[in-house]
Amino acid sequence: MNSSPTGVGLKTLILTEKPSVARDFARALGIRGKHEGYLEDSRFIVTWAVGHLMELASPEDYDSRWKPWRLDTLPIIPDVFRYKPLPKTRKQLKIIQRLLGSSAVGRVIIATDAGREGEVIARTILMAVGFSAWERILRFWTSQALTPEIVRAGLTKLRPAEDFNRLWKAGQTRQIADWVVGMSCSRAATLISRSNMSIPRSAKGKPEDDVFSVGRVQTAVLALIVDRKRNRENFVAEPFWTLRACFANAKGEWWGVWCKDGLRRMTAERDAERLAEKITERTGRVASVTVRNKRQPPPLLYALTDLQQEANRRFGLSAKGTLQVAQNLYERKKCLSYPRTDAKVMGSGNVDLARILVKTLSQVYPDRFDGLDETRLQVSNRRVFNDEKLTDHHALIPLAPLPEGATDDEKKVYELVLKRFAAAFHPDYQFEQTDVVTVVADEVFETRGRRTLQLGWKRLYAEDDAGPYSSKVGEDEAISENLPALEPGDPAKVKSAVVQRRMTEPPPEYSEALLLKDMSRPERYVTDGVLKKIFRREVGLGTQSTRAQIIETLLLRAYVVRRKKYLLATEKGCYLIDTLRRFQTARILASPEETARWEERLDRIARGDGSDETFLNEIKKMVTQMIDEFKAGSKSLGPCPACGGEVILGKRDYGCANWRKADGGCRFVVASEIAGLRISPAILSALLSNRHVGPLSGFVSDLGEPFSGTLRLTRDNGVWCVHLEPGETPTLKASTDMIGKCPQCGGDIVDNSKSYGCCNWREADGGCRFVIWKEMAQKPITPQLAGELLLKGRTGLLDHFVSRKGKFFSAALKLVQEGSCWDVRFDFGEIAPDGTPSKVIGKCPACGGNVVEGPRAYGCDQWREADGGCNFVVWRTIAQKEILPAVAAQLLEKGETDLLSGFISRKGSSFSARLRLSTDGPPPPRVVFDFSDASGT
Incomplete structure (x- = not known):
């Protein structure tokens, strides 16, 4: 590949992601020369991809043994991942390769979409054609509409392509990771399903x-x-009842809905009937009237998914159908902007474009732009012009009137986008909201009134629905458009009381x-x-x-x-x-x-x-x-005790492979879950071999209490089945709310709304204050976990706690006694994920505790973030280099490591350095780089 430096008279090649973008560049630069696969003049060559031109190679391209689908050749993980051209775009790739190899080309500008996938598209092309003269490659980067002004401005702010190396790595990593998961798991799932005894066939x-x-x-x-x-x-649908009452006085009538503690529903009909009898013919009073002026701003502009949702809801169009229509309006009829966008805003540089579009479109669709608020066509309108929320492309907007000959679906989709664009520059919808609380016979009834003050943008949606903010009023709400002018203290006579029976509805x-x-x-x-x-x-x-x-x-x-x-x-x-x-x-x-x-x-x-x-x-x-x-699930897990056949993984449970035999087959089966414990193939295999397995932990009683037990294969009346023999089980009273005994006073721990607390908290002497919160460090604590903690005094190692700095960590929970009080604390480092003791690699330089291996770091086992303990840590990965236990141990012992290579800077360059413990600044000691003898960095 030619990699000579840029010289006088050499042309600049611009690589875009698609032909339409190439035309935008040509329009901005005045390029008129057209050739197959590129545009050209005396200064520029503009060529294009058609989305991805390269794909990761197929399994058989690496090794012929991966061509047939076989479990014994999985997983498919090549040592080095390769790319190959997509057959349908191979011709365009060859054109790009020829252009990049031309001696007439000096600089190369990557102008694919400003995002992770755009970077992958460009880099895989350059990699495929062998172009690696990075000193000549620059990056064009903008998320705004490619108007001529934006294109020309962007070309004055080019950045070195190497600034985007990390973005390219992220995109390539995502691509490879998805390939590894898809190739291996799809084959495995297909193969075990085909061998399954009850596979559902396709059409x-x-x-x-x-x-x-x-x-x-x-x-x-x-x-x-x-x-x-x-x-x-x-x-299971369950009935509930609501009570609505009609009130009246000299000012008029209004309806209210009974409410208590925020709830409007009653689960017993007799309660509702009793309340209705209680208030009938009685006179109460208006307890409060709250009047507030509210406003709703115009809806945000469309991203593609929002448009697809609305088109499906309104017209029944599929997501694919909506995308195809929007793509046609963009590519062929050129009246919509690029549709595959996830932004709901435009850029600050698009203000002039918006003004031009409003002026042009209002001449064709005056009813859509009547009542426009001109002040919204300014960069200060951040609901529309917001660079911080801009992504690869701005929101979907109309660029021109809809041409003649459009299909019905095109008219529908265009109208949605036009209406949303016009609404964005209309005034807010303003209304007056009145909340009335009426009290009669000590029962509370709520009423909400709404009166429109200014339709604003909702004027555009008046003919069909309430627009993007429309919602169904609940059947247990009372909303009125015409409330009388009530005041606190006004009488409220009950004219009628209506009990309504409803049923809960499934999702x-x-x-x-x-x-x-x-x-x-x-x-x-x-x-x-x-x-x-x-x-x-x-x-x-x-x-x-x-x-x-x-x-x-x-x-x-x-x-x-x-x-x-x-x-x-x-x-x-x-x-x-x-x-x-x-x-x-x-x-x-x-x-x-x-x-x-x-x-x-x-x-x-x-x-x-x-x-x-x-x-x-x-x-x-x-x-x-x-x-x-x-693989374990696909193999015979052992001999069937009933007939000697093979026991295999079935559709939902484990069963004998001889179930299909002509004589009725063998009916031996083992459930895939017993008393809350998922039965793995390994557990079942041991059960079949030994006729028993256990004791196993993880079983859960009907009361939600964890317990251990042993599974045994037994024969009852000639039928083989699995019996569970419980092991250690707590003594519980028959209450579904109780989950264990309080370690502090011996009372019952019950399930409350936000915690598991002691039932003796109300005692006269101040009560027992022991509590287990239902969420600790952003991790939900289930009744099963709380029960295990109460029963054993500690849990196993738990993942996905989140520190105050937003980082994941793992820990056990344990009960700790301090004086006469008990508390729940994190336990770091006593056990590893597999249940073995965590490896101690050295002493903590901050507090003298043990530094142990964790899943993401080497940390002090005295760290208790909840009570301010030691938070000294050495991360397992520093500047993209894995820190091995031996290296971390050397750092702890000597205060510094030997010279290490393989670190990667934020700009993607490799460097060497020592790691050193620094006591500069607040404690604890920090790990820093030491470049004092790092030559060649």
Whole structure:
């Protein structure tokens, strides 16, 4: 590849992500020369990718033994990952290769999308064609609409491409990690399912059609749909009753809803009837009237997922259909901006563009822009112009009037975008809200009135619905548009009292709109506080560009079917999620939490605070563990005690492989979960071999109390079955609220709203104050965990606590006595995740305690963040270099290490240094770099 430096008269090659962007650059630079695959004039050559031109090589490209699908060749983890051209775009890749190799080219400007995927697209192309003259490569970076002004301004602010090395590493790491998970786990899931005794067949009924594809995102989305199906199937509707009363005085009438302690529902009809009789014909009073002026700002502009949700809700369009329509309006009719965007704002540099668009569009659609607030067309309007919330592309907006000949679907989608854009520059919707509390016979009734003061942007939505903020008023609420002018102290005579019977409703089936909403904001399905925060910062399941395709993939794989406007999980989809959740490691793929963990790690890599090598090694280890679990589950776990056949993993439980025989087959079966304990293949194998296994911990009683027990294979009346013999079990009273005995006074520990507390807290002498909080360091403490703590005095090692600095840590919980009082404390370092004692590597230089190995760091075992203990720590990864235990031990013993190489700076350069303990600054000692004898750094 030619790598001569830039010289006078040499051209600048600009590489864009797609042809439309190349045309934007050509328009801004006045380039008119058109050739196959590129545009050119005397100064510039502008060429383009068509999205990704390269993909990771297939398994068989590395090793022929990976071509057939076999469990014994898994996992598929090449030593070095390679790329290969996509067949459909190979021709364009050759054009780019020829242009980059031209002696007429000096500088190269990467102008792919400003984001992780855009960086991957460009870097894989340059890598594929062998272009590595980094001193000649610059990066164009903007998230704003590529108007001629923005393009020309961006070309004056080019940055060295090497500044984005970490972003490239993050993108490539994500790509490789998804490949490793998908290739290995899809094959494993498919192979064990084909050998399963009750595999659900696809529509064609051929085994080769029954591919059980597994992926980090698509499987988590499938799990949402499967869980919704199960929740609806298991839902038991229960009746409840509400009481509504009509009040009247000389000023008029109004309705109120009975309320007590924030609740409007009663679970017993007799209670509601009794209250109705109590207030009938009585006269009460108006206790309070609160009047407030409120306003709703215009809705934010559309990101793609928001548009897909609205089009599905309003018109029944699928996510894929909406994207196709928006893409046509963008590429062919050129009246919408780039649709695959996750931003809901424009950039500060787009103010003039917005003004021009408003002026142009208002001439064609005057009714949409009538009543416009001109002050909103200013950079100070941060709901529209906000660089901080801008991503690779600005929000979806109209760029021109809709041309003639548009289809009905195009008209519908364009109208949604036009209306949302126009609404953004209208005044707020203003209304007066009146809250009335009426009291009669000591019973409280609430009423809310609303009176519109100014329609503002809602004028645009008056003809169809209430717009983006529309919501269904609950059946147990009282909302009125015309309340009389009430004042506190006014009489309130009860004209009528109406008891209404309602039924609780199951969660709704997933429409595409609801599913897209949960994919974009899945934090409510996550229990970990830190992971919730990750999802709240515009990270979701999939991206704006991929969510529609994920839904289509689930449909294609027969995991999901469309029934009218709903997406329903099939037997095959339920089977896959059930299978994954049977395994300790593989079950994480059926949860949104894994995506949040990946995003957190990838962000750290992009910032230079994390190691891509460490992350990939963890993914490889995780996948290897998953494959080991799959292999164990696919093998014969032992001989059937009933007939001598092979016991294998079934669809939901373990069973004999001879169940299909003509004589009725063998019916021996073992449940996959017994008394709350998940029965792993290893446990079952031991049970079959020895006729018993245990004692095992982790069983949970009907009262929610953990206990240990032994499983035994016994024969009752000629039928083989599994019996559980409980071991150590606490003495409990028959109360579903009690979870154990108080260590401080011997009273009952009961389940309260925010804690597990002692029932003796009200005693005259001040009561017992022992408590176990239901959340500690952002980790939920379940009744089972609390029960284990009370029974044994400590728990096992628990993961996913979150420190005050937002970092994960692991610890046990233990009961500690101080004088006559007991408390719950963290226990760091006494046990490792596998139950063995943690390895001590040295003495803490801050307090003299033991420094022990942890999952992410070497830390002092005297650290108690809750009570200000020692927080000395040596991180396992420093500047992307793994710190081995021997190195950490040397640092603790001598105060410094030998000269170490392999550190990586934030700019991606390698360097060497010693690590040294520094006492400069506040305690505890800090680990710092020492470059005093680091030559060649």
